[in-house]
Amino acid sequence: MKEVKICPVCGGKVTAKNRKYCSPKCSKEGYRRRQAKYSIEKYHKDKRVKEDGKPKEERPIEALARKAREAGMSYGQYVALEHTKRIL
Numbered sequence: 001m002k003e004v005k006i007c008p009v010c011g012g013k014v015t016a017k018n019r020k021y022c023s024p025k026c027s028k029e030g031y032r033r034r035q036a037k038y039s040i041e042k043y044h045k046d047k048r049v050k051e052d053g054k055p056k057e058e059r060p061i062e063a064l065a066r067k068a069r070e071a072g073m074s075y076g077q078y079v080a081l082e083h084t085k086r087i088l
Contacts, residue, residue, distance in 0.1 A: 009033075
């Protein structure tokens with residue numbers, strides 16, 4: 001007796017032994033879904049958190065950029081202002 005699998009995309013029957021999808025159309029859709037899931041897991045997770053769940057330390061350039069945003073300036077404007085303060 002042949003083993004009949006179910007297509008994970010459309011729910012149709014897959015009779016071929018070494019196939020996962022019932023048609024090339026479903027195969028493409030399955031690939032698109034896998035890539036979307038991978039993209040979400042890899043690129044859209046919070047990169048400011050370490051693997052153990054603790055927040056990463058803020059780097060000095062990130063601290064300056066945050067201070068510049070709080071002051072309503074760009075990073076370059078903020079650094080130039082700090083530089084002129086040190087000179088005077």
